[in-house]
Amino acid sequence: MENHINLFISSVFVNNMIFAYFLGMCSYLAVSKTVKTAVGLGIAVIFVMVITIPVNYLLEKFLLVEGALSWISPKLANVDLSFLSFIIFIAVIAAIVQLVEMVVERYSPSLYNALGIFLPLIAVNCAVLGGALFMQQREFSNVWESVTFSFGSGLGWAIAIISLAAVREKIRYSNIPAPLRGLGITFILVGLMAMAFMGFMGFKL
Amino acid sequence: MSQIFSSKNLKLLTNPLNLENPITVQVLGICSALAVTVKMKPAFVMALSVIVVTAFSNLIISALRKTIPVRIRIIVQLVVIAALVILVDQFLKAFVFDVSKQLSVFVGLIITNCILMGRLEAFAMANKPWQSFIDGIGNGMGYGWILIVVAFVRELLGSGTVWGYPVLEKLGVYSTGYVNNGLMIAPPMALILVGVIIWIQRSRTRSLIEKK
Numbered sequence: 001m002e003n004h005i006n007l008f009i010s011s012v013f014v015n016n017m018i019f020a021y022f023l024g025m026c027s028y029l030a031v032s033k034t035v036k037t038a039v040g041l042g043i044a045v046i047f048v049m050v051i052t053i054p055v056n057y058l059l060e061k062f063l064l065v066e067g068a069l070s071w072i073s074p075k076l077a078n079v080d081l082s083f084l085s086f087i088i089f090i091a092v093i094a095a096i097v098q099l100v101e102m103v104v105e106r107y108s109p110s111l112y113n114a115l116g117i118f119l120p121l122i123a124v125n126c127a128v129l130g131g132a133l134f135m136q137q138r139e140f141s142n143v144w145e146s147v148t149f150s151f152g153s154g155l156g157w158a159i160a161i162i163s164l165a166a167v168r169e170k171i172r173y174s175n176i177p178a179p180l181r182g183l184g185i186t187f188i189l190v191g192l193m194a195m196a197f198m199g200f201m202g203f204k205l
Numbered sequence: 206m207s208q209i210f211s212s213k214n215l216k217l218l219t220n221p222l223n224l225e226n227p228i229t230v231q232v233l234g235i236c237s238a239l240a241v242t243v244k245m246k247p248a249f250v251m252a253l254s255v256i257v258v259t260a261f262s263n264l265i266i267s268a269l270r271k272t273i274p275v276r277i278r279i280i281v282q283l284v285v286i287a288a289l290v291i292l293v294d295q296f297l298k299a300f301v302f303d304v305s306k307q308l309s310v311f312v313g314l315i316i317t318n319c320i321l322m323g324r325l326e327a328f329a330m331a332n333k334p335w336q337s338f339i340d341g342i343g344n345g346m347g348y349g350w351i352l353i354v355v356a357f358v359r360e361l362l363g364s365g366t367v368w369g370y371p372v373l374e375k376l377g378v379y380s381t382g383y384v385n386n387g388l389m390i391a392p393p394m395a396l397i398l399v400g401v402i403i404w405i406q407r408s409r410t411r412s413l414i415e416k417k
Binding site for chain 1: 229232233234235239240279280283284287288290291294295309310313314316317318319322391392393394395396397399400401403404405406407408411414415
């Protein structure tokens with residue numbers, strides 16, 4: 001249990017997807033103009049990450065790594081398919097995003113309308129594929145750890161985008177040098193927020 | 206020959222370097238860009254990989270553009286990109302293993318680099334293969350020079366080296382009491398440096414300034 005809490009805290013704050021790895025920056029900068037849309041995208045990212053990363057973990061473990069295929073027949077024990085992981089991961093993510101979109105549309109039209117165009121765009125959000133690749137690199141011992149990790153990373157991403165949106169809503173009223181207006185000041189803002197998040201470094205329970 | 210490098214095609218190559226820069230103007234592909242800029246060497250390798258992948262994915266998708274059904278185009282594009290990235294990744298692992306270790310997951314993340322999807326959707330789906338190829342190279346280079354400039358500043362001020370060569374030590378700067386700025390190596394500085402580059406670029410090219 002303690003292990004899970006530690007993993008969760010570290011993936012939300014210490015190894016924050018945005019502030020430590022810059023993953024999912026494109027949609028982070030594009031959709032953070034108002035808090036309302038930021039909340040929608042944040043929830044969608046958490047949702048998709050919690051589904052895709054554990055699925056990718058299982059695929060990795062029972063299909064891709066060396067010796068993973070031995071559950072089919074002992075003859076396949078030497079097969080190493082790990083070079084295929086990129087293509088499998090991205091295909092799984094694209095397929096699941098499509099599936100989630102259809103399920104949400106069928107059972108919860110209000111949520112579907114709230115998420116709008118963000119759902120399909122998540123397929124190319126670097127944070128989702130990045131989460132899967134970090135999962136592969138860290139070699140979790142069981143699937144529950146990957147669930148904790150994916151929820152933590154998604155939540156960290158959501159916190160980051162919602163707080164940036166809140167700052168950007170306020171900063172609209174301040175007098176910024178013209179060439180810095182818009183994108184420039186946003187980059188510097190994210191830099192300053194990332195600096196604040198560096199305070200969590202080495203944080204452990 | 207004159208047709209291959211007509212002024213229109215040359216524009217495709219040079220526009221993304223400044224006026225339509227993928228990072229500072231189109232806001233594409235920042236995801237994997239910033240984390241690899243602590244040192245110049247990985248940044249350079251990353252820039253080259255992205256140029257290769259953008260150029261060839263643009264070429265392939267543009268050649269296939271009339272046969273790809275519109276509804277499943279995203280997944281077709283992703284598969285082409287992912288296959289190219291696997292090639293690049295295997296190549297890096299075989300020839301520059303140490304750099305490939307440093308880049309870790311970020312080579313894989315080229316797949317979701319928004320420059321690729323952005324250019325495929327905006328350009329390759331509607332233009333001829335050769336133009337798309339040039340457009341891919343141009344956008345890859347526009348992405349690459351920002352990466353290398355940021356990496357140059359961070360490496361020089363953060364570790365006192367340029368391309369691994371200890372410039373500041375050879376110049377004897379340390380004996381005057383100068384110390385490396387540890388903050389430069391930390392992730393936030395990459396963002397702030399890109400912010401400063403945008404600031405400089407927009408002060409020089411007033412047409413890029415955003416309206417209030």
